[in-house]
Amino acid sequence: MFIRIVKMSFHQEHIPKFLGNFDLMKEKIRNAPGNRFLELYQDKNNPEVFFTYSFWESEADLESYRNSELFYDVWQFTKQLFNAKPEAWSVDKVVSLP
Incomplete structure (x- = not known):
């Protein structure tokens, strides 16, 4: 198992659109084959x-999702709202404390 972190920055006026679409799509993304966990965070210093x-x-599994119609639909909507290029990292968990 590995972790995917994606950083996205939006024009302030587009944040409600992004959040609305994320709310509609989050269960579909979470239920994509191989997805075991999904969270969305907002930066405290830069909303x-x-x-x-x-x-x-x-x-x-991630590549299958990235090549799916679901990802295409999500990304086509979301990328129109960005104010900066998104960044993504695939990482392995080294240490986890309960």
Whole structure:
């Protein structure tokens, strides 16, 4: 299992659109094959910046999602709202404390 972190920055006026669409799509994303966890965070110092944090069973599962119609629909809507280029990281968990 690995973690995918995506940083997105939006024009202030588009944040309600992003949040509304995320609310509509979050269960579909979470239920994509191989997805085991999904959270959305908003930066405390810059409310235009959001992060998705998701756990995937394998890189192949993430790639399948990224090549799916669901991802296409989500991304086509979301990318129109950005005020900066998104950034993404795939990371392995090294340490986790309960």
